[in-house]
Structure formats: structure tokens, C-alpha cells
Amino acid sequence: MKDDSPGLFGPLPSSRVVPVLVPMPAPVAYSYAVPDGMPVEPGSVVQVPLGPRQVIGVVWDGPEAGSVDPKKLRSITKVFDCPPLDGPMRTFLDWVAAYTLSPPGYVARMALRAPAALDPEPMVEGFRFSGMEPERMTPARRKVLDLAGDGLSWTKSGLAHASGVSTSVIDGLAAQGVFETVFLPPPPLVARPDPDFAEHRLAGPQKEAADEILDGIRKGGFSVALIDGVTGSGKTEVYFEAIAETLRQGRQVLILLPEIALTANFLERFQDRFGAKPGEWHSDLATRTREKVWRQAATGEIRVVAGARSALFLPFEDLGLIIVDEEHDPAFKQEDRVFYNARDMAVVRARIAGFPVVLVSATPSVESQVNCQAGRYKRIHLPTRFADAALPDLHLIDMRRHPPERGGFLSPLLLRAVGRTIERKEQALLFLNRRGYAPLTLCRVCGHRFQCPQCSSWLVEHRFRGQIQCHQCGYSEPTPQACPECGTLDHLVACGPGVERIAEEVEKHFPDARTLVLSSDLGGVKRLRLELEAIANGEADIVIGTQLVAKGHNFPLMTLVGIVDADIGLANGDPRAAERTFQLLSQVTGRAGRTGRKSHGLLQTFQPMHPVMQALVSGDASAFYEREIAERERAALPPFGRLVSIIVSADSRAEAETHARQLRQTAPVERDIAILGPAEAPLALIRGRHRFRLLVHGRRSSDMQGFVRAMLANGPKERRSIQVQVDVDPQSFL
DNA sequence: AGCACGCCGACT
């Protein structure tokens, strides 16, 4: 009988005791006894009893946390047969936990997110030529022995396939003892990428950029480079050279991408260059595959992983380079449980382990711009588009001077441009970052506005589905005919445009054109892929799309991009609003114009003099960035502001004080600490004077956080004051 | 986080 309870059958007093991080919000590692003879070292992945269940934990550093009641001590159940997390990895996880003020157990869990991968994959049965000739030789048997006669091991299906015979031939030979059974390590998930498979011949600025980066890689050690250049300037080719060089050094590479950019297209490009696909890591990976990727990254079989932000926590055997593509993308932020920005934490991981990082973006974040100016990051600028790709000419349409006709949202100028484009049998893209038909519905009789009963944001009409939906919480109901307030029938009026409404307007003006709406709420990934393919094949004339057209996909036949409302998002109170708008619109307009034909972008705006609009049409963003940097500095926002932590206690102020004291002692980064009681915290936040990561301490902290958030969301005028992330550049604290 | 224990309201 197994008994791990303390006491009579508990661990002997002489047993070794080690700290173990368990997946629980405890502030420290727990202590466990090591059964005699169990091979356990810091970093070992183990299974331990925790309360009524068995959980996965990691043996951590340092002496045992002395003050545990020995009666409570329980024993490690088993050690998994996988490589222990190495020292730099443990330092990294500790650092992230301390910086983000997250329980270390949670951070460690992010590195162990592949439960069944912890034991080795089962061996695969294989066959090896035993040296004995079969009694009777047949043509099929001959073919098999021609291949396998050199004594190498084959899997049954592999050998059958390679020699063009059926597996029964192999079975027959095996039965006679011609083959002996051997057990082979499971085949690697992906082939080894070859750094010299199809080397691009780089020239000009690309060559210079690549040389500069290779220089850093050859020197070794930590460094950060930022490659910046417009869409199509060849950034990918440049960082592929960095990857090749790292592979030649025999080290592993991680490419971080926003999830949505992890497309088949990207993987193919990688394969074209390196002759094999990289390992993939993202949220909707099949469990089995996920486990394999985890393990093979840990054992070093996989040399390159391309992954979304969580791939940063994979336990590579010998990581030598991280690429962060689309470095500015907000998708690198995780905003639940452990709050982190994978771009910044990648820099930290590289610093700790001593290898280079390459950040890549056509529209770098303000933080990275500042780091370049400060000399912390090396800026590598790629000035031109190469080959036949030409950026579209961008022009503004001043909506005050060229208003749309009544009830419409497209100005005559834009409509005319669309008309000319489809006459030439080219494609036009209309971009509006708003799903549905109309963002607000109201009753013309009593003025009632349709609001979400759960979170009070406006309900968005989706005419295709006959529903009104809340984009905040997902609530939906069938579109009503009558006003629920005054009961009047057919006097509900849609206010403002969504993509569906733009499609309606387009169809009215161009009834013969083939229009297509691309929106994340219309069908799944599969449908989207088919639609993108159809567009690439010229099966649509006018595409109307939301944000999802901005990323990952190119539209080779597109020669006109119309931005329906370039001002959306400029005035939402987010200090990053202008930066985001600039980045988004740059990206959308960059989707077009790869045909070699002349292409255009038209941006409808009410604020033609706005710095974002000026930066877009002039093609020179430097003035815009200078202004953003100055604004951030003035407002003490990231990357200049000090790190502020607000401690809200769900219990008592005394408890919050204790947390603050601990924080001052243990946090790796100096920060200002404000202590607020449960009553005052929401008020302080609502006044909107601070923008900081909201930290709520105390037992029921998750409830408390929900409460504070709800207060913020419901404060009718002040919802803009919510901001739940610290983006202070960790580099400056290292 | 999970999970158990424990105490009060509406149901077979």
C-alpha cells in the first residue's frame, strides 16, 4: 500500500528535503522530502502530493524553507524523465515572477504546460537487417534489402514506403529472422532545418543589415537589435540569416510571432529557406503535438520553434537566439494570471542566458524607439521595398469637404476610386475596424439605446445573423422589432457603420461587383482561409474587412485600399491610441501594392492635420514618433514612467502593508508603491490619474479584481481610466 | 487554483 501521509509511514528524519514550486498561488516554494535514491536536483520536474491530488512541480533552488512543520512534510511521488530546467531558465522564471508580482508557481507552470510530455515518448518499433539472407529471394524482397542491407534501422512503414512494397513483405522477412526488431527513438516532429538550404543572396541595405546582425551573433553574448523597415523591405530575409548563423553555431532559435501571424504562409517561407518547417507552438495545437514540441525543444531535437507568446517559456536545451517579429503587436501581452509582455520578457531571458535578441517591426513600438535612442538597442533600418513591390501612395480624404451622401459613409471620392479600380479588373479593399452592421441602435421615438444587461456597453446589431450582440461580454439576443422601452414598432434606427453596413452601401453603388465581407465573427478559420484563397485567385472585386485583414495575409491583386474611418480609435482615452492607429493603418495599407502595379490608399478622416494622418501620407513617421515620445515623457508613461504598483487589500490595510514590505524587499525592479483600502482603490483608479498595472492583493483577490474592474467599466464617463498592464521597459532595470 | 467543510434558503 502506498502511503505518503506524514507520521507513522512518513519520511524518515534523515531524508533530504527540497523546495518544490507547485502550481498554486503560494508566495514561496513548498518543502518536500526526497525518497532515498530518488535522483533529484534543482530544476527536476516532479510529481508531488498536494492536498488531495497529485500535481506537477519543479524542484527549486536554495536550501529548504526551514520553518515547515516536519509533520506536514510529504514525499515527492516521482521524478519525470525529462531534462531538468537549467539554471538560467530558473533564474528567468524567478525574475518574471518577481517582476510581474505573480506567484512563482504560476510562472513555473507556464514552462510545464504539456503534462504528458514529461515522460519520454514511447519508443517506436523498428527493423534492422540481421545479416541473414532470406531463403527465397523475390523482386520485392530484393528491393527491401537493397535499402536496408547496410544495417541501418527502419520503421516498418518507412521501409515499405521507401522500397515501394507492402508491409507484408517486411513482415515475411522479419518472420524468417532476416530482420531483427529494434526500438528506435520516436521520429522528430520536424526535420532539421539546414542553414545553407537555400541561402538568399542579399544585397544593398539588406546585406548591410544582415552583416550587422551577424556580427553581433558571431561575437556572442547578449545584445538587442531592432530591425525596422516598411512592409516588403525584406526584414524576414534579414532575420533568416541571423537564424542560419545561430543554427550553424549549433544552437536553438525561437521565433515569437503574434498568434495570428503564425500562418501557413510564414511556415512555407521558412521551409523554402531552411528546407524544413520550424516546430510550431500556439494555443490551438493538438495536445499530442504540443507535448511533442515541448519535449523535443527540451531535448534539442527541434532546432527552431515558431510560436506565440507562451513559447517564450519553453525549456529549450540550448537557446541561442530569439526573434520577436511584429514586435509592436499588443498580442504579445498576456493579461490574465501572469501579466507579461513576451517581447520584454524575451529581452530578459536573453540577458539572463547571454544570447542576442532581434526585434522586428515595420512600425516599432515607442518603447523600442526609445531604447534605440538610448543606445540600449541597436537600430537596423531597412529603407526600401525591394523587387517590384511598391508601397501604395496614400492620400487623405477630408470628410468635412467631401461628405458622403445622406445615410452613407463612403465619400464620393472613395466611391469613384473603387469604381475605377474594379473597371480595371483590379481589387479594392475597404477597411473598417468595426464588426457588425451598426455599433449602436436607438429608438427614434423615445431615444432608448440598446445596452448590454450584463456590462452596459452598447449592443451591436449584426444584420447577417439577425442579432444584437455585446462585443464586451458576448451577450446576444435576436434583433427586436419594437422598442422595449416604449413599445413603438419599426422606429429603431441604426447609428454609425460596421462592415456589414458598408457592404450594403457598396452593393448599392456597385450591384454587379463581387463583394465579400471578412470579419472574425463570420465563420471559422477554415472559411477564412478559403475566402482568402478566393480573393488571391481574383474571385472577389471588393473586399470589406475588419482588423483581421491587417495581419499575415497579403492580397496580391489589391491595388486600392480605402480606410473608411481612419479616426476610429484616436480618441478612446488610451495613451497608446495614436500609436496603435498608426501601426494598424500602416499595416492595412501595406497589405496592398505587391503586384508591381501602381496602388493607392485613401484614408477618410475628419482630422487631416492629425499627426497620425500626416505621418501616414508623408511616409515619414519620425516626427510622429518624436511627438509620441515627448508626450510619454511628459505624462511619465511607459517607457519613461516609474513602475507603480498599487496594492489593494481585500482584507485589511495591515495586510496590504505587509505585502508592500515584502514587495520592497523582493522585487527585482524598484517601484513606487501605493497602498489603498478596498473602498478607496476604485475611486483612485476612476479618477484616472494613474495608469498602472492593477494589483490586488488579499485572499479573494480575483473577486476583488473583478469588483474593481466592474466599477471601472460601469463608471459611465470614466471607463477609459482602466489600464491593466505595466510596460515599463525591463531592460533599463536589468 | 482546487477542494473540503460548513452554514442558510427552496425543493424532490
Place this chain on the structure above:
DNA sequence: GTCGGCGTGCTC
């Protein structure tokens, strides 16, 4: 009379 809500406490 019980089932089940979530408030509180505990896990080496």
C-alpha cells in the same frame, strides 16, 4: 426532511 448556494480555510 434534503440539495446546493458560496464564504472560509488549507494545501509542504
